Amino acid sequence: MLVVGCDRGNHPDNLGKPAPQFVVGDETKTVDLSKLRGKVVVLNLWASWCAPCIEELPSLLALQRRMPDLVIVAVSMDQDPVVYHRFLERNHVNLVTVRDADERVNALYGTAQIPETYVIDRQGILRRKFVSAQDWTSPEILSYLARL
Numbered sequence: 001m002l003v004v005g006c007d008r009g010n011h012p013d014n015l016g017k018p019a020p021q022f023v024v025g026d027e028t029k030t031v032d033l034s035k036l037r038g039k040v041v042v043l044n045l046w047a048s049w050c051a052p053c054i055e056e057l058p059s060l061l062a063l064q065r066r067m068p069d070l071v072i073v074a075v076s077m078d079q080d081p082v083v084y085h086r087f088l089e090r091n092h093v094n095l096v097t098v099r100d101a102d103e104r105v106n107a108l109y110g111t112a113q114i115p116e117t118y119v120i121d122r123q124g125i126l127r128r129k130f131v132s133a134q135d136w137t138s139p140e141i142l143s144y145l146a147r148l
Helices: 051-066 081-090 104-109 139-147
Strands: 023-025 030-032 041-046 071-076 096-099 116-120 126-131
Touching (some): 030 096, 041 051, 041 104, 051 071, 051 139, 081 096
Parallel strands (some): 071 096
Antiparallel strands (some): 023 030, 041 116
């Protein structure tokens, strides 16, 4: 019998604890997580070359339209700023997004593979981690986020 497990940490040790704080900036934007306190934050770690990241992007955009009080922060690990900005323009990405070529946020959250997404409540507490592409408009996810 073959047993396969997932070691990507669906239940990180820091769930229920304050989310790791960061300030990250690129050539056009800076994001300071501490300034988002009081809002529910969906922190999405992604890249423009990542197929599952691209797959989930339309539902992230739809989630932002459905829940405008929610703040989606998309932190990209793209290295090339030209490719990154071209991707944002071509895909009409209007989320709060910043390029973190040094992958500091990924390291801070322990993310080795993308996409990974963290939900942070209004008090800055890390509530949930999603591994791989999600349908962000699914009834389960919408209900969960609405309760926060």
